[in-house]
Structures are given as C-alpha cells and as structure tokens.
Amino acid sequence: GHIGENLLAPTLIAYGTEEQRRRHLPPIARGETLWCQGYSEPGAGSDLAGIRTTATPDGTGGYTVTGQKIWTSLAQDADWCFVLARTEPGSTRHHGLSFLLVEMDQPGRIEVRPIRQMTGTSEFNEVFFDGARAAEAVGGEGNGWAVAMGLLALERGVSTLAQQIGFVQELNEVIAAARATGAAEDPVLRARLVRQWAELVTMRRHALRTLGTPGDPGAPSVAKLLWGGWHQRLGELAVEVRGEAGTVGPQPWSPEQPYELNPAQHLFLFTRADTIYGGSDEIQRNIIAERVLGLPREPR
Structure with a gap:
C-alpha cells in the first residue's frame, strides 16, 4: 500500500477537496484499496513534462483518458491509478495538465501488460488507456503539474x-x-x-x-x-x-x-x-x- 498510503493520501490532504478526502482516505487507511502511479510514458520519463496521454471532458464532470503509461509499479494489483494527463488541447510542457483519479476495473478500456524484469518478477507494467473514464481531477483542471510535483516531493x-x-x-x-x-x-x-x-x-x-x-x-x-x-x-x-x-x-x-x-x-x-x-x-x-x-x- 505504499503508493496509496505515502504518496496519494498526503497529496489528497494537501490538494484534494473535502469530498475526495472523505471518499478515498478511509479505504486507503484500512488497506482496502491499492493505488498505482500513472506518470512515466515511453517518451516521457525523467522529462515528465513531455507526456502525451490526453483526457477530454465527458459531459458528466469526468474525463475520458486515452494514452499509454509505462513503468507503472504494481498496476496489475491496483484498484485505482492517479494519472497525469493533458486536458488542454494544444498545450505543451507543464501547461494544460491535470491530475486525474482513474478506477482500474474498466474492462476493454484499460489494459495492463506486465514487464518481466531481470529479477524474474513483474512489478513494473505498461498500461494502455482506451477511452477510460476518470471521475475527478485533484487540484482542479489544468493544475496537474503543481499537484504532480507536490507528490514527487513526498515520494523523494x-x-x-x-x-x-x-x-x-x-x-x-x-x-x-x-x-x-x-x-x-x-x-x-x-x-x-x-x-x-x-x-x-x-x-x-x-x-x-x-x-x-x-x-x-x-x-x-x-x-x-x-x-x-x-x-x-x-x-x-x-x-x-x-x-x-x-x-x-x-x-x-x-x-x-x-x-x-x-x-x-x-x-x-x-x-x-x-x-x-x-x-x-x-x-x-x-x-x-x-x-x-x-x-x-x-x-x-
């Protein structure tokens, strides 16, 4: 539960709404939900501002997410993923990004492919989003870079x-x-x-x-x-x-x-x-x- 307990939970305390905190913090604390981190992409690792995963409003207050993430730790076991995605068309670098919460149990919309490592195990994964639904953005739309950097400061x-x-x-x-x-x-x-x-x-x-x-x-x-x-x-x-x-x-x-x-x-x-x-x-x-x-x- 490290990713949920020590990365997402304090990020929600710092940037989330009261409703988001009430919904997600208790099951994290009880060990009922596991999280993974949707940051890195094949062309955007240490240079995180180069991400290309996109998300568009779905008309219900949520977003439709399309793109690929890689090196996603424990995605094969996770219930939820926090995803950094580009929500402003035409934006570049750290502008126009949002920090989205995506439920992983969306058959046909999310595919997880384990990456076999030299340890013989597969803690890391590729994750493909094909019109997956994200119900909410933490910190508001377009403020994803600030939230993502806040979380990385906690991780490091x-x-x-x-x-x-x-x-x-x-x-x-x-x-x-x-x-x-x-x-x-x-x-x-x-x-x-x-x-x-x-x-x-x-x-x-x-x-x-x-x-x-x-x-x-x-x-x-x-x-x-x-x-x-x-x-x-x-x-x-x-x-x-x-x-x-x-x-x-x-x-x-x-x-x-x-x-x-x-x-x-x-x-x-x-x-x-x-x-x-x-x-x-x-x-x-x-x-x-x-x-x-x-x-x-x-x-x-």
Missing part, C-alpha cells in the same frame, strides 16, 4: 520515513547473515555494515527535520540521493556477506522454474533501479544545483 522526501521501516528490517537481515557466515569478522565488511547503519540514522533525521520545512526545493532531492545509493549498497552487501552461496539459486533446478531468487538476490538486482525511478540521480543533482545553489541551468 518524507515518504521515506515509512520506507525506512523496511530498510531497517533489510539491514538487520544482512547483519544477521554476516554473523552467520562469519563475514562480520572481516574488518572491511564490518566497517561497511556500520556505515550502512549510520547512514540510515542520518536519513531518518534528515526526513524528520524536513517535515517542518515544506516547500524546500532541495530537501526531497537530497533525500532521494541519500536513500537511492544507500539501498543499492545494501543490496550489494546482502549478496557479498553470503559469499559464494549468494550467487547460487535454490535446488533442484528445473526447466519450468529456471531460477528463483532468494530475498538477498532480489534485493541486489531490484535496487539497481533505485537511482533511476522517481527521478534519476542526475535529475536530483540538477535540481539542487539550479534551484538551491543558483548555478547556471544545464544546456538543453
């Missing part, structure tokens, strides 16, 4: 307070494995484990401190840079502390199940994406350089 920043519950569990499992295999006796590996712990404490304190400074343009980008690289290094350690066994899959092998990753291997492979999704490290450094430090904009 304070939402990591919830993610850190999982980070703590993963770190503890890596430390336990290091003790069990004897890897913790290696002073270099032990120092790396201590550093992971210290950086996790630092990330939590940074997230707590920035809770009181909403609107700080650099804080979410700093947080994203911190946790993305940290999680990748944890994945590397998860495999390394297990030695040769860290590279071997479960037995017996079979053609029907050519390989199945254990949790450490899945962590290692999946975290390769941490410095890309949610805005790549390069994007975060540009935000800090241009909006906080006042450096010249990168040539386009």
Whole structure:
C-alpha cells in the first residue's frame, strides 16, 4: 500500500477537496484499496513534462483518458491509478495538465501488460488507456503539474520515513547473515555494515527535520540521493556477506522454474533501479544545483 498510503493520501490532504478526502482516505487507511502511479510514458520519463496521454471532458464532470503509461509499479494489483494527463488541447510542457483519479476495473478500456524484469518478477507494467473514464481531477483542471510535483516531493522526501521501516528490517537481515557466515569478522565488511547503519540514522533525521520545512526545493532531492545509493549498497552487501552461496539459486533446478531468487538476490538486482525511478540521480543533482545553489541551468 505504499503508493496509496505515502504518496496519494498526503497529496489528497494537501490538494484534494473535502469530498475526495472523505471518499478515498478511509479505504486507503484500512488497506482496502491499492493505488498505482500513472506518470512515466515511453517518451516521457525523467522529462515528465513531455507526456502525451490526453483526457477530454465527458459531459458528466469526468474525463475520458486515452494514452499509454509505462513503468507503472504494481498496476496489475491496483484498484485505482492517479494519472497525469493533458486536458488542454494544444498545450505543451507543464501547461494544460491535470491530475486525474482513474478506477482500474474498466474492462476493454484499460489494459495492463506486465514487464518481466531481470529479477524474474513483474512489478513494473505498461498500461494502455482506451477511452477510460476518470471521475475527478485533484487540484482542479489544468493544475496537474503543481499537484504532480507536490507528490514527487513526498515520494523523494518524507515518504521515506515509512520506507525506512523496511530498510531497517533489510539491514538487520544482512547483519544477521554476516554473523552467520562469519563475514562480520572481516574488518572491511564490518566497517561497511556500520556505515550502512549510520547512514540510515542520518536519513531518518534528515526526513524528520524536513517535515517542518515544506516547500524546500532541495530537501526531497537530497533525500532521494541519500536513500537511492544507500539501498543499492545494501543490496550489494546482502549478496557479498553470503559469499559464494549468494550467487547460487535454490535446488533442484528445473526447466519450468529456471531460477528463483532468494530475498538477498532480489534485493541486489531490484535496487539497481533505485537511482533511476522517481527521478534519476542526475535529475536530483540538477535540481539542487539550479534551484538551491543558483548555478547556471544545464544546456538543453
């Protein structure tokens, strides 16, 4: 429920109407509805302002959505999707966009195609909207860019307070494995484990401190840079502390199940994406350089 609980819910509190909050927040809090995020497209990933998915008024106060999204996490399980779409014909870049709420159970109007990853699983998906109905826009029509950026600030920043519950569990499992295999006796590996712990404490304190400074343009980008690289290094350690066994899959092998990753291997492979999704490290450094430090904009 991370996407609904930690991304959409606080966004609705900040930008939604009272009716939208009453309708969607209780089932999110009860774990009854799962959400996915309809932002990236084949030609618009880190450059989100280039989206081409369109939505037109349907005459009932809602919208008809047509287009394609990609890298949509857990769309195959989601009940709802928040979709950034172009509602003003002829608009370009961040103008004329709206933040729409779309129910996923619309047979014939929404198709979800899983994307098989190197982990062997399919958390990411392609989603095709063919005249799908969106009942409402959050923040009003044409204000989608402001709402979308507000949500991304939450994703990159304070939402990591919830993610850190999982980070703590993963770190503890890596430390336990290091003790069990004897890897913790290696002073270099032990120092790396201590550093992971210290950086996790630092990330939590940074997230707590920035809770009181909403609107700080650099804080979410700093947080994203911190946790993305940290999680990748944890994945590397998860495999390394297990030695040769860290590279071997479960037995017996079979053609029907050519390989199945254990949790450490899945962590290692999946975290390769941490410095890309949610805005790549390069994007975060540009935000800090241009909006906080006042450096010249990168040539386009």
